[in-house]
Amino acid sequence: MSATGYLLLVCLVMTVATFITRLIPFVAFREKGDHPLLLYLGRYMPPAIMTLLVLYSLKSLDLTQAPYGVNELLALLLTTALHLWRGNALLSIFSGTLFYMGAIQSGWFG
Amino acid sequence: MSTLAAAFRASVPVMFGYIPLGMAFGILFQDLGYAWYFAPLMGLTVYAGAAQFMAVGLLAAQASLVEVAISTFILNSRHMFFGVSLLARYRARGLRKLYLIFGLTDETYSLITSTHPPDGHDEQNYYLALTALNQGYWVAGCALGALFGAGVEFDTRGMDFVLTALFMVLMLEQWKKLREPYPFAVALLCGLTALWLFREQMLLVSIGLSIALLLLRTRTRQVAS
Secondary structure: OOHHHHHHHHHHHHHHHHHHHHHHHHHHOOOOOOOHHHHHHHHHHHHHHHHHHHHHHOOOOOOOOOOOOHHHHHHHHHHHHHHHHHOOHHHHHHHHHHHHHHHHHHOOOO | OOHHHHHHHHHHHHHHHHHHHHHHHHHHHHOOOOOOOHHHHHHHHOOOHHHHHHHHHHHHOOOOHHHHHHHHHHHHOOHHHHHHOOOOOOOOOHHHHHHHHHOOOHHHHHHHHHOOOOOOOOHHHHHHHHHHHHHHHHHHHHHHHHHHHHHOOOOOOOOOHHHHHHHHHHHHHHHHHHOOOHHHHHHHHHHHHHHHHOHHHHHHHHHHHHHHHHHHHHHHHHHHO
């Protein structure tokens, strides 16, 4: 098999495998979208998943080594405080991110 | 404001997350020696961040197609849980619905469940616009990385925090809507446990555990009443 043929086959297999993982619930519960338990999950899963994605996006953080997650903690506090104060998503997100980039690139907190 | 403009506004943080991340993939991919345009092709077809990074390793090792299929399926199996909470929300039909399902990444799921189109705009069109814009950023990043990757001088260290900040803000939006601590507390508990015990499969384990605890609450409520 040529190198390009192999790459295209890998691409195809990965496309199908990924799509199936996303498709399964829509096929499995096709006629049951208004079941009370599924409506309940539709309401309570998004807040739980948002919380988990915050943690997941920080999973490579090592709290046992300097600077002990101080940069991430401060940037998240800034983002949260700005968001509760002004309620402007873009302002909160970009202030937190710019602060974080400044903090780790200049090593303010070690 | 048009539906597309509203979706663009909501998705700007994803743009700043996906373009550098897509570029990181493009740079790694380019080292394999394939033509640059296969990197955006993967972004267009596979469209899964973690799986594409894994693919670089699999391609380099000339992994078998069965191995590729199984590892992709396992890595992305958390996506199965996302759809469960979108059944009532995705009312589009046919190809439009298939595209919404195809493009369901962590970030797209977050925007769809936590933001709203302006009053009077069709929700399904808003979801489609969000999904397509996010994929557009990702494909553009893959292409830029594979084309110019090594020549980029701008220091983007720390820019990936934009996605953490996005999830944080969307979590706060969820809190404003719901004002019930239970799902947040359950997720915090399950997430920290999974980080501690199952770091590699953290999301899959913690989402599964959280759903179990959420369902347990309806059961105990029913028993109590």
